[in-house]
Structures are given as structure tokens and as C-alpha cells.
Amino acid sequence: MKTYEIKSERIKKLRESVMSQRPMVCIERARYVTQAYKENEAQPVYIKRARALEKTLENMSIYIKDGELIVGNQACEERTAPIFPEYAVEWMEKELKEKGNFDKREGDNFYLPEEHIDELMDIISYWKGKTLRDKCDAVMPEEIRKASEVKVIHGEGNMTSGDGHIVPDFEKALKVGLEGIIKEAEERLSRVDISENDALREKAFLESVIIANKSVINFAKRYSKLARELSIKEEDERRREELLNISKICERIPEKPPTSFYEAVQMVWFIHLVIQIESNGHSASLGRVDQYLYPYYKNDIEKGIIDRDFAKELLQCLWIKLYSILKIRPTSHSGYGAGYPTYQNVTIGGTNPDYSDAVNDLSFLILESVGEAKLTQPNLSARVHSNTSEKFIRECGEVIATGFGMPAIHNDEIIIPALLNRGVEYRDAFNYTMVGCVEVAVPGKWGYRCTGMSFLNLIKVFELTLNDGYDKRTGHTLLSGNGRLRDFKDYESLWRAWEKNIAYYTKLSVALDKIADTNLLEYPDIFCSSLIDNCIERAKTAKEGGAVYDIVSGLQVGLANAANSFAALKKLVYEDKILTLEEVERALDTNFEGVEGERIRKLMLKAPKYGNDIDYVDSIAVDIYNSYIKEITKYKNTRYGKGPIGGNYGLSTSGISSNVPMGAVTGATPDGRKAYTPAAEGASPVQGTDYKGPTSVFKSVTKLPTILMTGGQLLNIKFSPDLLSDEVGFEKFIILLKSFIAMKGWHVQFNIISTETLRAAQREPEKYRDIIVRVAGYCAQFVTLDPTTQEDIISRTEQRL
Amino acid sequence: MKTVICEIEHYAIHDGPGIRTVVFIKGCPLRCKWCSNPETQRRENELFYSSEKCILCGSCVRACLKNALTKTETGIKINKELCDGCGLCTSACPMSALELAGKIMTVEEVFEEIIKDTIFYRQSGGGVTVSGGEVLMNSGFVLELLKLCRDNYINTAIETSGYGSFVELKKIGLYTNTILFDVKHTDNEMHERFTGVSNKLILENLRKLSTVHGNIILRVPLITNINDSEGNIKNTIKLAAECSIKEIHLLPYHSLGADKYRRLQKKYELKDIEKQDKAYIERLKKIVEESGIKCVIGG
Numbered sequence A: 001m002k003t004y005e006i007k008s009e010r011i012k013k014l015r016e017s018v019m020s021q022r023p024m025v026c027i028e029r030a031r032y033v034t035q036a037y038k039e040n041e042a043q044p045v046y047i048k049r050a051r052a053l054e055k056t057l058e059n060m061s062i063y064i065k066d067g068e069l070i071v072g073n074q075a076c077e078e079r080t081a082p083i084f085p086e087y088a089v090e091w092m093e094k095e096l097k098e099k100g101n102f103d104k105r106e107g108d109n110f111y112l113p114e115e116h117i118d119e120l121m122d123i124i125s126y127w128k129g130k131t132l133r134d135k136c137d138a139v140m141p142e143e144i145r146k147a148s149e150v151k152v153i154h155g156e157g158n159m160t161s162g163d164g165h166i167v168p169d170f171e172k173a174l175k176v177g178l179e180g181i182i183k184e185a186e187e188r189l190s191r192v193d194i195s196e197n198d199a200l201r202e203k204a205f206l207e208s209v210i211i212a213n214k215s216v217i218n219f220a221k222r223y224s225k226l227a228r229e230l231s232i233k234e235e236d237e238r239r240r241e242e243l244l245n246i247s248k249i250c251e252r253i254p255e256k257p258p259t260s261f262y263e264a265v266q267m268v269w270f271i272h273l274v275i276q277i278e279s280n281g282h283s284a285s286l287g288r289v290d291q292y293l294y295p296y297y298k299n300d301i302e303k304g305i306i307d308r309d310f311a312k313e314l315l316q317c318l319w320i321k322l323y324s325i326l327k328i329r330p331t332s333h334s335g336y337g338a339g340y341p342t343y344q345n346v347t348i349g350g351t352n353p354d355y356s357d358a359v360n361d362l363s364f365l366i367l368e369s370v371g372e373a374k375l376t377q378p379n380l381s382a383r384v385h386s387n388t389s390e391k392f393i394r395e396c397g398e399v400i401a402t403g404f405g406m407p408a409i410h411n412d413e414i415i416i417p418a419l420l421n422r423g424v425e426y427r428d429a430f431n432y433t434m435v436g437c438v439e440v441a442v443p444g445k446w447g448y449r450c451t452g453m454s455f456l457n458l459i460k461v462f463e464l465t466l467n468d469g470y471d472k473r474t475g476h477t478l479l480s481g482n483g484r485l486r487d488f489k490d491y492e493s494l495w496r497a498w499e500k501n502i503a504y505y506t507k508l509s510v511a512l513d514k515i516a517d518t519n520l521l522e523y524p525d526i527f528c529s530s531l532i533d534n535c536i537e538r539a540k541t542a543k544e545g546g547a548v549y550d551i552v553s554g555l556q557v558g559l560a561n562a563a564n565s566f567a568a569l570k571k572l573v574y575e576d577k578i579l580t581l582e583e584v585e586r587a588l589d590t591n592f593e594g595v596e597g598e599r600i601r602k603l604m605l606k607a608p609k610y611g612n613d614i615d616y617v618d619s620i621a622v623d624i625y626n627s628y629i630k631e632i633t634k635y636k637n638t639r640y641g642k643g644p645i646g647g648n649y650g651l652s653t654s655g656i657s658s659n660v661p662m663g664a665v666t667g668a669t670p671d672g673r674k675a676y677t678p679a680a681e682g683a684s685p686v687q688g689t690d691y692k693g694p695t696s697v698f699k700s701v702t703k704l705p706t707i708l709m710t711g712g713q714l715l716n717i718k719f720s721p722d723l724l725s726d727e728v729g730f731e732k733f734i735i736l737l738k739s740f741i742a743m744k745g746w747h748v749q750f751n752i753i754s755t756e757t758l759r760a761a762q763r764e765p766e767k768y769r770d771i772i773v774r775v776a777g778y779c780a781q782f783v784t785l786d787p788t789t790q791e792d793i794i795s796r797t798e799q800r801l
Numbered sequence B: 001m002k003t004v005i006c007e008i009e010h011y012a013i014h015d016g017p018g019i020r021t022v023v024f025i026k027g028c029p030l031r032c033k034w035c036s037n038p039e040t041q042r043r044e045n046e047l048f049y050s051s052e053k054c055i056l057c058g059s060c061v062r063a064c065l066k067n068a069l070t071k072t073e074t075g076i077k078i079n080k081e082l083c084d085g086c087g088l089c090t091s092a093c094p095m096s097a098l099e100l101a102g103k104i105m106t107v108e109e110v111f112e113e114i115i116k117d118t119i120f121y122r123q124s125g126g127g128v129t130v131s132g133g134e135v136l137m138n139s140g141f142v143l144e145l146l147k148l149c150r151d152n153y154i155n156t157a158i159e160t161s162g163y164g165s166f167v168e169l170k171k172i173g174l175y176t177n178t179i180l181f182d183v184k185h186t187d188n189e190m191h192e193r194f195t196g197v198s199n200k201l202i203l204e205n206l207r208k209l210s211t212v213h214g215n216i217i218l219r220v221p222l223i224t225n226i227n228d229s230e231g232n233i234k235n236t237i238k239l240a241a242e243c244s245i246k247e248i249h250l251l252p253y254h255s256l257g258a259d260k261y262r263r264l265q266k267k268y269e270l271k272d273i274e275k276q277d278k279a280y281i282e283r284l285k286k287i288v289e290e291s292g293i294k295c296v297i298g299g
């Protein structure tokens, strides 16, 4: 089996520098955005936003680190999070007042230099009452507020940050340069008839596109200038050459279309970087990098302009840049995506519309470069299909076997038909990319958030169903009048109550989406929208319905717990009559206290569990999904009828690591889960209950209505390293992957790490900085996770030999 | 037909070609001191007892109709003579401290579990491996199961110690694609000392079987300082050559079964044995390969 090690000294140095950087907070963006808002109070919101971006890009500190080939920084240092005060400030004020800084959290710590605290406090006082969060709060109906407190729904992430979750049209940007985008906007502007009703709005939007794109061009020119200045002082001849080259490149791109692989990589980074500065949303992704960069790569290699090693260095410089991006989120939300995740996805491989394999030499180079870099970013996804080259599948297996959770495997055999089923044009369907962790979108044509903005906590819905809407933890009563556990004399009446509950809470989750969606209209991402097809033509941001496609998905957490809970009640109470409803009620109320509680819990744990290819319970999981699908597909999103194809909802199980906080608010459940412990993640089985191994997990998961889950389905398998320790094990692992393709599973990722190692890492975090685990759709440094998430990872079943 | 099944293991990767499902049948005439599945030795069902989970509540003692359990200061004592494996105590135990080692299953039930992984067999050229215990101790059940699998075009393999009736072995061989045949020691005296039985019948069965079955693989569980000498390996090679066997699997020692002995209230005599180092195993592999026989470590 292969080993992956960084060969370039430059990359080793750059990697070490970024890895050892203590996460910090930088207030520069907050400062300039606030100034710009103050200076442009009377301007239309588009212009205000464009000016805010412009001001930031003009004034923020920039640097070029020694050895860097790709330049451009998000904040004043690497691994330093800018502040986005326009989205929310209260949480910052609260954390600063209570803890003095952001570095005393349980996980995801940041340090704000002391000398900036006062200025940040000033900024906060300007924004208080004017943020997205405030606006959402102002219009939030009482039942949504209560339901959010109960945490049967959760949408905080989207009220404290922007959208993210998007892949701009890199291919087009590379082809025409930003000057081309500006030209397009100017041309469209010339067609605006100022006597029309919507003309002023259209005009403002198109003008803002021009301002934003120009500001990005000028931002690059600042680096050009800096590189030139540095080159003058530089003593090392080779480095001087490099700096002069950087200067030349940043002078040309992103204004003009790139002419080389190097320029193209630099341009991709500038675009991606500015999107990260423009908005606070995470999961801004790079799309099918191996496809759109390939022509440049091929040309340069063929003409001998670069060699493979240099191309790899450039890619690794880009990965280090991705890793240097950080976002700070409120503590209350950081448990939902633990481990500083930014979910910047890079997708490789896939099938062409003529069913030939899209894999090329650059796909392999990306795979190799990510395998060597062993960083948590990018979040690498490999698209596979029945015609994927043997070599590609094996090399993916080799990198997975090194144990840092990448690449995630995504299956064209189900994803393409799923997209076709949603009305996506067939060439677009073949061109899909992953966004964030497991979400699917057509690059450059899809609005934000292929997964929804809010979470639906299925185990909480279940708990509320058993308690007639009463939530013990908060004292709130939500939907009532449908009976409680002791009233459900047969399984059917239990199920009917569930259906009523799921209908109600699904509705609330959509309402929560709308609150965020409606208010986010006031925080348009101009630059990002200008790179999404048809925003310019329609003169609309993506949020207003500018995108070609706009299908979002509801997100549910705790499917497996809910299915197991139904199965346990069905079997133990209604069929075998081993337990009475009263006994179950008591046991759940007391969190399985005492010997009697333990006995009941044991019986529940022995009931059939999802993930073991047992139809009895797997069919219940399917029922649960269908009950949800029936509801969610009734709803439209705020872009419906405004241009995009879709404008509606699908479903998704990409719940990131929300299974931990969602579980943390939910009492004991009849699957034997103790109160306030994590729920199962995504479509994965409950931690520790998939005792029959990976084949059975695949079987169970593929019984779900996968083809409807266009928002992505998440399956995480913790794989014991001994299953991969010899050639035989590796061969069979490859076959397992191929079987997964044949069975039309959607997505799978493997955590290959031993429990001993993780325990050791808990004891001596310093030594184990390198351990990366897949938390749920993304990779995180294990030692930076909070203790509960760490335990959760350890408790996931190790597939036995 | 029914028998006691200890376990059905999916995604087994070291017990024959491809991805396999291994059926562990209870009952074995040998008593190998290193046995890592001691729960498969006795034919009768029996109990696993995990003292660390037990809260000494005594429910199990009260539940047992055979008076097979007694409560002591340190835990529950099981009288294996009296216990008939009915399982009443396991249902009574609130802590899952008592658990049955096996489960009575019909041929059809076992088959239903096997056929679930068809797609993996197809992708990998895998199938079912019937193991034990010893398949020959349960040949009626095994034969029916193998026939059913063959009828459904599922690749079949067995794992056997070769200790039993040749007539049965030959019959089973007719429905088996691959026979994994254990040769634990070529020296009779050592064999007897460490497995409790002579290897005469085993070697005789192997020789006879090799004239009627073309796909036999020899397996040697390498036990440190007991059968992992170069000498024993060379003798095994010789045996393989005589029988025209083309493949030998060497299974390095592990002590993963040790805890099971405790839970069965049995003594694990090989407690202090060390694992072989990788280089030594590689050397043995080389010796096998030099004789022109394929060698796989771990099977």
C-alpha cells in the first residue's frame, strides 16, 4: 500500500506555519464594513454591500509569506477569523462580557488581541439592533421561538451568518476574466429601461456588480504591488524571481482570463477568497477543480511550461490557503459543526454525459496532493460510477486507507438520476458537484444552500409525540391534543400521532427558513451572485431568484434513533407485550433509573436496530422518511416562481455534527438511548449498534428513498484499521467500494483510526495534532473537538474483524 | 433442521475468496489450547457471564429452573453440568451480564442471513464459509445448508479440522468450492498435547480428500513456540506437495479470544504467549513460496 508524504520543502514549511498558528480573530473587516455602511446609509442595499466589500478589500492588511506561491489572505493572519458584525453581534458581546475573550470555549477557541477589544465593542454598539439576527428576532412568531428553544427545530446558524453553500461559475470566470463579468453587467445595464417599475432596483444591482468585480481586480493589484516591493528587498535570487512572477500574475488576473495553470490556480483562489470575505456563510466550495483546471494543466505540461511536481506544489499552496480560512461562530452554534469546519469542498472524478470516465491526470494529482497535505481542508470528494477507472478507485482507496477520512465517496449512479428526477437538464446533472460535505449542486447555476437552512430534530419530534407536545427541559408545550404514550393503545395510533407531529414541525422548519431567507435579502452577496448563472441577466441576486436552479432540502437529524425507537415500542409493547406503556413511560421519564430501568433499557437495546439489514426496523426508517417527504414536498422556498427551476424542497441527511447538540436537548428514547446523549448522525446507524458490519450498513442505508434525497445523504463508517492492514484487507475494501457503487449508495466516508489512538490523543492532545477524523461530512482535527464530540467518535462502532 | 449457531459474521475478509459471510457452528471435538472461539467448542448452548456488568441482584438465580446458578461474593457461578442453555436467566438479568453464546437456528434462517449479502458476493467472488467448531460434528446441517447455497449459486467454503468421518467429509466436499483445511501440527505427539486429539485421522482424511477435491487450502494457526518452527512449516509444505495442494495460509497468533475464556469461566492456558514478529512471519512465508506454493498471511 502507498504512503503519502510531502516532498517539497516549501510546502512542509508553509504547512507547519499554518498548522501551528493559534486561531485568532481579526476586526479589520468589521471596521471597514461598518465605515462603509455609515458612509452609504442612503444607498440601495446592493450598493451598500458592494461598497462594504470594496472598502474592506482596499484597506485590509495584506501579506505574502515567505515561500508562498499563491497569495491572498482573508484576515490579518493565517487561521484568523474576520468578524461579520452585520449578521449578529449579541453573541460576541455576551461571550466577551462573560469570558473576556473567545479563547475559553470548550472547543473551537479563538483569541482576540486585547488591544482590539474596545474597538470591537464600539463596532458592536453600532450594530446592535440592526443585524440579521435582530431582524429575524423582530419578526419571529412566538411558536417558532418556542420550538427553537425546545430545539425541535434549529436555525441559528443562518441567522448569525450568511448563506455560503455555493459554487460559483469558476469555469466561466476563467474563460472571460472578471473584465468579462463587468462587460456583461454593463451590457445588461444598457438594456435597463429606467421608466420600468423595477428599473432602479435592477440598475442598482448591476452597478453593484461592477463595483464589486472592480474591487476584486484592485485587490489583486495590491498583491502585485506588494510582491514587487518585496522583490526589491529580497536577497535570495530564486525567491526574487518568484515574487516578480507573482507580481506579474496578480497584475493580469483576475481581470484578464488566465493563460497558464499557475494563473488559473491563483485566480480560483482570489475568487474563492473574496466570497469568503464577502459573506460569513460556510461551505463555499470550489467545485470540479480537476475538470475546469485541466485544460490549463494539460497545456502547460505538454508545452513544458511546468512539470508535475510544480503543479502539485501550486495545488498544495492552494490547500494550505483553504486551510488558513476560518470562521468564528457563536458557541451555541459551534457544536453543530465542531472542529473549525469550513467545508470547502473540492470534487474530482465523475462521469461525462456520454458515460465515459471524466478522470484525468489532474484528478490523480489532486488526490495525491491532498493525501500528502493531510489537512482538514479542502473537503475532498470523489465522484465514482460503474465506469470509473480501476486506477482511480484504487488510488481513492489508498488515500482513504491513510486514515484521514478523505476522499468522501459520492456515487454518480444514484446522484445523476436523482437530479434528473428533479428536472435538472441532463448535461447539468452530469456536471454536478459536491458543496460543503454531501450536498449536491450544479456549479455556477445553483442558488445557495442545496441543503436547507434549518434542522429538524427527529428524536425531539418523537419525544414530543410521546408527551403530547410537552418539553420537560424548557417547560414549553408545543403541539398538543394528539395524546401521549399511554394513550396509544396500538402501533397505528402511535403512528398517526407521529404523522401529525411531523407535519407540524416540518411546517415550522420551513417557516424558520423563510424568516432567515426573507431577512437575508438585506445582506446580498453581490460578488458571489455575479458569478451565478442567470443573476446578471435577471438582475437579481441568487437569494432573489437569480439562479438557474434553486432546490433546497430540509435537514433532519436522528433518523436512526427514531426508527429504533418505533421498532422497540412495536416489538416490545405492541407485539410481544413484554413491556407495558406505563413501564416504558416511567423508564423514559426517569432516564432508565434503577434496576428496573436498566432491565427495560436492556430489552430496548436488544430490539432490532437500524443498520443491520433487518427489514423489521429498516422499513420503519423508510416510513419515517416518507412521512417527512410527504410534508416537506408541499412547500416552496422564497424563490418559487421568480425564475429558478425548482423553487421547492427536497430532503437531505447531511446534518453535520448536529447530532451531538440535538441529542443534548432530548430526553431518553425507547431505542435505549439515555437522556441528553448524542443522536445518530445523518443516515448512519446509531453509534455502536451496527454490529453486523459495513455490508449490512450499506444494505440498510440503501433501503431509504435515496433517489429523493437530492440534498445529500450522509453515511459515516468507522473502519477499524486492521481491516485495512494487509493487502487482502485492502483488496476487499476496494471491492466494498465497488459494491457501494453497484448498490447505488449515495455517499460514504470512512474513519479509519483505532480507539486506542483516539484515547491517547485525548490524553496528550499536543502529540496527536495530526489525527484527523471525519466528524460528519467533513474532517476535523480530533484534538480540537469538544469532549462530547470526541466521545461520540470513539463510541461509533468499530467494524470488527 | 436446526442447530446451535454461535455467530454469523458478515464482511469476513480472511476466510476464503472475496467478501464472505462466515457461519460459526457450535461443537468441536478438538480442544486446541489457543482456540480463540472457545464458545464454539461444546455442542450445547452455554452462557457468557460478564462479572464487570453484574450488580449481584440475584434475578438470574431465581429465574433458573435447573438450579444451575449460585451467587457468590465475587459473582455468579455457573454449573455447566446442570445448565441446559434455556436462556431464562439471560432474560431475567437487567444488566446483560449473562448472555447465551449461541442461538438455535434452522437451515432456512441461516440461509436467509447469508443471502442478504449477495451483491457483495457478486462483486467480489465471495460467498459463504461454514466454520465452527467443527463442521463434521454437524454434518447433516452443514450439508443441507451447503446444498441450499449451491442451489442458489452462492460460492461455498468450509473450514475444517478434518477430524471426523471421511464419508461425511467427502459428501460435504461435493458441495464446497473451497476447503480450508487446518493442519495444526504435523507432529502427532505435539498435536495430541495441544489439541487433545491425534493427527492421524486428520492427515489420512486430508490425503484421501485431496484425491477427490481440487481446491484445498491448508491453514496453519501459528502459535508461538508450539507449531511455528521452520521445521513444522517445512513438514506442512511437504504434506501439501504430496496432496498437490497449491496454497497455504499462515495465521499469526493473536489473543483476542482471551477475554472469552474469562466470560465462559474457563481457563486460558496460553495467557503469556507472545505474538510473532512480522519479520519472522515473512520468513516463513518465503519458505513456503520457495517451494512453489502460494502463501497468504492471515488467509
Ligand code: SF4
Residues within 6 Å of the ligand: B047, B063, B064, B065, B066, B067, B068, B069, B082, B083, B084, B085, B086, B087, B088, B089, B090
Ligand atoms: S441458561 Fe437456563 S439452565 Fe442455564 S443457567 Fe440460565 S436459566 Fe439456568
Ligand code: SF4
Residues within 6 Å of the ligand: B053, B054, B055, B056, B057, B058, B059, B060, B061, B076, B092, B093, B094, B095, B096, B097, B098
Ligand atoms: S441477574 Fe445479572 S446482574 Fe443480577 S446477579 Fe444475575 S448476572 Fe448479575
